[in-house]
Amino acid sequence: GVKAAHHDCLLLTTSNCTIPSRLWLRSMARHFVDKSVEVVIGYGRHCGNDDTPDHGHGSGRRTFDRLRSALLWVGSALVGKPLRGTACNLAYRRSVFFKHKGFSSALHLNYGDDDLFVNEIATAYNCVAEISPDAIVDQHESDMAYSHRAESLRREFTSAMLPRAPFRLMGSVSVALWIWLLASVVSVVYGAPSIVPPIVAVVMFAGMWIPVSLMWRKVCAVLEGGRQGWSALFLWLVQPIRTIGRRWSAWRRRRSNFTWG
Structure with missing residues (x-):
């Protein structure tokens, strides 16, 4: 052609x-x-x-x-x-x-x-x-x-x-969310019964996730013609686990990707 x-x-x-x-x-x-x-x-x-x-x-x-x-x-x-x-x-x-x-x-x-x-x-x-x-x-x-x-x-x-750099940059979002989650849990547990650590964790979450969520909804509306809101937060968190599973499945089926396979 x-x-x-x-x-x-x-x-x-x-x-x-x-x-x-x-x-x-x-x-x-x-x-x-x-x-x-x-x-x-x-x-x-x-x-x-x-x-x-x-x-x-x-x-x-x-x-x-x-x-x-x-x-x-x-x-x-x-x-x-x-x-x-x-x-x-x-x-x-x-x-x-x-x-x-x-x-x-x-x-x-x-x-x-x-x-x-x-x-x-x-x-x-x-x-x-x-x-x-x-x-x-x-x-x-x-x-x-x-x-x-x-x-x-x-x-x-x-x-x-x-090139791996863009993939690592995208993966850093999930890493940042896990760091926030673990740090928040540790601060709440060791800071109890004070209410200051939970308040700080909520404020940090709002400052980090609300702008990302708004951006995500706009991108979804433009590219996919729909909307996706808070569920994306959970999916970002579990993305590393899903990626490991996909890589394992792709490796097991690797021969099907080759013309000689």
Whole structure:
């Protein structure tokens, strides 16, 4: 398909995506007016085959995982450190594709070629993230739970081949919450019966979590078209445990990620 293209700017999506806005092409392609831009990273919002947002058992966890992942790679691109992209909404120049020999570095993988390719070609100077409402596509899944688990395990495997600094920065949120929780418990226990330690712990929690919660709700509304509030706090706390479980599952299924497996 890339070889057959007649023009330099390529915009890609996948067969399970629909385009809600008539301005999608314009929103994604307008950045190529700048000759220095070679990569445009878009976003794909997950929904069911009936165009409804993710719902049902486990939908909160799935929404949290998608938002956390989006904050990682979209946020990295917005601050000039592009990490990965998504095949359902991605644009780049045909010339840069051939300059970097396409997906040659990922021919041994069944999945993750887009992540590795974007990480290889994108820099702070040639990459733009586009997350305006007109640029977001809808990615349909018949079984949200199954597709989410499969994608999570694939991304967990691929992430080992990407720079680790952004992942550590994202993980520091969970570490900060656990430090606050343990410090609060210790101070309350050893400070009893004084009411000062509980008051200090509550004030610290409000100062730390309320701004994060408000930001999280806004990001959820923009990217996923819904809202997620206080449940995100619990999910941030248990994220390290869930990550360990996913890494173990991804390692056990590692052979399925290789073309020769």
